[in-house]
Amino acid sequence: MHDLACPEISFDSCLKCNACVVSCPVSNVTLDFGGPKHLGPELKRLIENQEFIDDSRIEFCTLCGNCDMACPENVNVSTLTAFAKASHSELGGSKFRDLILSNAELVGKVASTFAPLANMAMKMKPVRKVMEGVMGIPAERIFPEYRFNNFNRVYNKTTANTHRKVAYFVGCYATYNAPEVAKSFVNVMEYNGIEVAKPKQKCCGVPMFSNGRMKKGLKNANDNVNNLLQYTRQGYDVVLTCTSCTMALKKEYVSFLQSEEANELAEHVYDADEYLRMLYEEGELNTHFGQMNVKAGYYAPCHMKSQGIGTPALDVLGLIPGYEISDAAAGCCGQCGTFGFKKEKYEVSIAIGKQMVEAVEETGADYIVTECGMCKNSMHQLTDKEVKHPMQILSEAYEKAQNR
Template identity: 30%
Template sequence: MAEAIGLKVDPPRFWDPADLRQETDRIFDVCHSCRLCFKFCGSFPLLFELIDEKTETLRRDYLEAHPEVAAAAARRREEAAAAPPPPEEEHGEVGVTFGDELPELTAHVRDLADGEIDRVVDLCFQCKLCYPNCPYTPPHEFAIDFPRLLLRWKAHRVRRRGVPLKTRLMRDTALIGKSASLVPGLANWSLRNPLVRRVMATVARIHPEKVMPTYYGETFPRWWRRHRPNLESLQPPREGIEPATPVKVVLFSTCVVDYNDPDCGKAAVHVLEHNGIEVVRPAQQVCCGMPFLDEGDLDAAANRLRKNVDALLPWVERGHAVVVPSPSCSLMLREELPQLVATERAARLAASTHDLNEYLYRFAREGRLKRDFQRRFAKIRYHVPCHIRVQNVGIRGRDLLRLVADEVEVVQECSGHDGTWSMHVDHFKDSLRWGKKAFDGMRGLEEETCTLTCSDCGLAALHIRQGSGSSCVHPVMALAHAYGFDIGAPGQFDSKPVTP
């Protein structure tokens, strides 16, 4: 069974520059031959264009140096045009060549300079959709893992050059969130002030038009410290069902929820406790490390993952499941953690981690999710984040929303955001182009009533608001509202009462 090296940093070959270049040449050549993934990001079109241009240059230079080849091809064409048409074959077609096919002058990835590969790498925003769509991923013998190959290339670059200043300014989302929450009014005013944004464009390379997250004085960790558990009774499972889903969870709340969407964290706690599920939130948890991984700083990402193993695994060993309300962060704990931190403890934590919607869906499938909803929506548009699709756990946000809506319209298109990539001055316009289909799908009609737009990913929701004007909430907020909890801003939800 073939296996990609991915982000397995312990084998010596991972950090071998010659091995990296050999693997890059191999995988890029397969992608250049296949071309299935041209539509996912700018990396693929640029890769194909670079190689095709070199092929054209090789052939043009050869024909200029050998005019007799071009002349012979011209004669063959003239002869073919003057000759009577060939008899039709009963089965298949007849190929006719004219002498100008030059396969020996085809360019390959090995002809690209490292700087050209850097350009391909930097256009990838790690949506990772090429991976589930690729026919050559492991266990296929080609063992293609394009997203992780590009992260490996970035990791080598960081080892050689260090982390750029603009990256250092942008990547520590927890530190930024903690600082901004001390003066949220000033922070939010600054992020909307044109003069400040021009300075940010120069210093941090953040595009002045990019809509930025909102910060709150009452962060989710502060609310949690004041929260007193309100654990309600468990609903028994359906007859004949042997329940397997733990009724105790440890909430890995994520930086986005902690500092930019605390209502999502509150809603998660309300929904879980309403269904008799005990919730804990260890204060020792830190950022999942995704912002560090995306920029190629694997050491910094692994350090944060190890801290989370230490914070979360003791609860797993007491019978808790780990639930995560942000798909990028659940992807990090479920799939990247076992590669970056190759220990038995890390593997156990990864196996016990669930996306929040996936966990609630499992609970519902056992018949234990309560249906005592007080409100309902006529229609919900639900955006499926790329990092949910990559985890291959099903579209569980949609399945849960069907419990509280007459109709759920699913939009499976990339928002084009990816962490800080879309914020960068060099990528902002491209990010809007890559997210256009998602924006069009999530844009509502003025005459619609009792409707809602949802996305599991807070950053995707931010970019959807940028591109469509629609404000999305996490599906768990829709559930909390339907249960009757006072969640979100006044007037945020347009719903209708449940009729007996």
């Protein structure tokens, strides 16, 4: 019926305790989703060596990974739901819209080439109405803008020669939508005497996994593992500024591919702030920051939480003199990658985002700091707060110290 073998057997440990259900942002706002326990470990058990059961409600799983963190028994819930999504798509076929949305890299290439036009079109109501009707992309949903001068056009360094060497996995968002984040990251590394190489890379696969395009995603995963291992084996550390890409490299590649190579790579993968925090702990971080009298609020993306490394952005930004930053502790943004771009999910997406809006407004911050471009998109839609990536702030703080 479908030839995707899910190698996961951790479902054997499920105690049915519902911790995953309670932690699920989607289950918290709608009963239309069967919940992570049922669509993950429970369903897997019911189909093992038996007839396959297709449950279309799996489309509501965003693969945020909160369930994995909540599980007291270390069941890889989101791996099970990812494979359930894949089987569901294989059986029913992917919608044209989902094929487009899951191909963030291709869309990025095309849209950034025609950036001014594309951005304008996405803001035109008639265009959006047609997109809603034809493709099921809600007209109300704001889209991130694309940049003509994408990061690939401006940065082509493929090697580094410093003591510590960073192989930067840029990710589609920082490449095509937010090259300023990528540039800030390179700056920050420069201030620390670390050269940044940009290895050959493909979309991390997260948008594919979440749209059930497992095979395509695994192909990208394998390519990235092979490309990046060439760097790590030469002493490079793989560092990322996108929390979703980071989670893919650290966690999803490991549990989806179940290969030695994926395990090997994962040991060398760092979130950018996690990396800086490590430098600080080793006494290697340049702490020569300029004074910044700002009151900021931090919003942790789900894919940061699901890495289980705490909130390194808070740890690092807290080192800037005068910089006051508090955790909004605001749950999920509701955008959830491509999820919020889908008409039939829009209502749920906005409902999930509500608590974020409240928490963000409670902080009374000048602006919000978050790593994730999609969370930023949701915040743009639902609040009037400006949103910055931690690397932009750190870069600014280093520059301030320089100009003093």
